Each structure stands twice: as structure tokens, then as C-alpha cells.
Amino acid sequence: MSDLRFSFPACVIAGKGEITPDDVGLMRRHMWPDGIISRYQASMAIALHDCCATHCPEWTEYLIEAIAEFVVWYDSPDAGVSSESAGWLLERLSDGGAVRSPVGLEIILHVIDIAPRVPGFFSAAALNQLRLALLPEPCGAHALQRPAGRAVTKEDIAYLWRILRRAVDGDTITLARGELLVLGQIERLCETEDNHPGWRDVALLAEMASRSDDVRVGEWLRLDAELPYPDGVAA
Numbered sequence: 001m002s003d004l005r006f007s008f009p010a011c012v013i014a015g016k017g018e019i020t021p022d023d024v025g026l027m028r029r030h031m032w033p034d035g036i037i038s039r040y041q042a043s044m045a046i047a048l049h050d051c052c053a054t055h056c057p058e059w060t061e062y063l064i065e066a067i068a069e070f071v072v073w074y075d076s077p078d079a080g081v082s083s084e085s086a087g088w089l090l091e092r093l094s095d096g097g098a099v100r101s102p103v104g105l106e107i108i109l110h111v112i113d114i115a116p117r118v119p120g121f122f123s124a125a126a127l128n129q130l131r132l133a134l135l136p137e138p139c140g141a142h143a144l145q146r147p148a149g150r151a152v153t154k155e156d157i158a159y160l161w162r163i164l165r166r167a168v169d170g171d172t173i174t175l176a177r178g179e180l181l182v183l184g185q186i187e188r189l190c191e192t193e194d195n196h197p198g199w200r201d202v203a204l205l206a207e208m209a210s211r212s213d214d215v216r217v218g219e220w221l222r223l224d225a226e227l228p229y230p231d232g233v234a235a
Helices: 010-016 021-030 039-051 057-074 083-093 102-114 120-133 154-167 177-189 198-210 217-222
Strands: none
Touching: 010 021, 010 039, 021 057, 039 057, 039 083, 057 083, 057 102, 083 102, 083 120, 102 120, 102 154, 120 154, 120 177, 154 198, 177 198
């Protein structure tokens, strides 16, 4: 992004290192009156966020919504995120596979929330943020939002299901190879005896999916009567 040049009012905002509600209004009127509708605009917005130390809630909300909607509805055909678009977004938000900021991670998660479909490597990259947080030297945005330690927490389980719920399609659950590989690596890293009980459910799903192209929801749930239903799965 070295070819980016901030114009007014972004150049003034970058100089003071803070984004206020008034700044958000200025940018929406002068820079993005029609919203963020190009990769150049999206890259500039992300770069501006990265160079400012302080951000108001109005800015983070706008950035998450605007970038995710651009990727899903403008940059990809048929409202399904293309591999090229997904790769572009990951490059803008990550360094060495680790998402730089919590807001960047929320953009990725919001894309997963609203897109009819995303490439398997994109959701695998989101899952990988938990693996990075469980390393002996944690890194990435998810590591900044969880307690230290190598046990899977309740919050980690909520994070995983936000990504994995899109694997549920009708009465079947399908996981991409990349998703399975990352879940397997998480299993090897985490301290099993201290994990939240919900991790057992995720590990069981991954084990079953690794042996089949898809898993019947009812079959998975019958293996343990106490398994919780993921969001969107009916009994």
C-alpha cells in the first residue's frame, strides 16, 4: 500500500493520529459519499485505521460494515466472495497470516456473517487466528482479546462457532480441508484437561468430517445427547 496518498480530510486525520465522530462525518461526505466502492478506497480506509492510535466507536462500526459490504456486494460476483477478493482482503488485514487488529478480525468475521459463501481458505484463515493465539508466543488479533494460556475458553468456542456455523447446510455439515487441518492443529496445541467442554463438540465434529465428505447433523448430535445445537441447526 506504499502508493496510497491520503487526501483531505484523511491527511489531516492521519497527522493527528485520532479519528473522532466529526472526522467520520467529514470522510463520509468528502471521501466516500457513495460508501466504499473500490479497492483503493478500502485500502485507504484500512491504512488510515492502522496509522491512528485512537478510534471512536462510530469509526470502527463504519469501517467494519463498509469494508465487509464492499467485499461481499461490490468486489465479488453473485454476492459470493471470490478467492481473489478473499485473498486481497487477507493481505490488507494480515501480516504473516496473523490479523493485525481486532477491528481487522471483526471485518473478516462480518464478511463470513453476511456472505452467502466464502472460500474454504478464508474461513480457515479465521480459524487459524485461534491457533496463533494458542502458540507458546501468541500473536494476532484474537490473542489480544482472550486470557493468556493454551486452554480453549468459552469465548474461543463462541468465536469458533461464529465461523463454523456456515458449514451447516440443511441437514449436513461440511468442512473444507483447510478448516480441518487448522482444527487438528488447535487440538494438538490446547491443554485438553483445561478446555471448555464445548471444545469436545468441535473436536468431534472435525473428527467425523475428516472421515466423510459431509456429516449428517442428526448423526453427529445423536453421538452425545447433551451436545448443544449450533445456531441455525434444528432438532
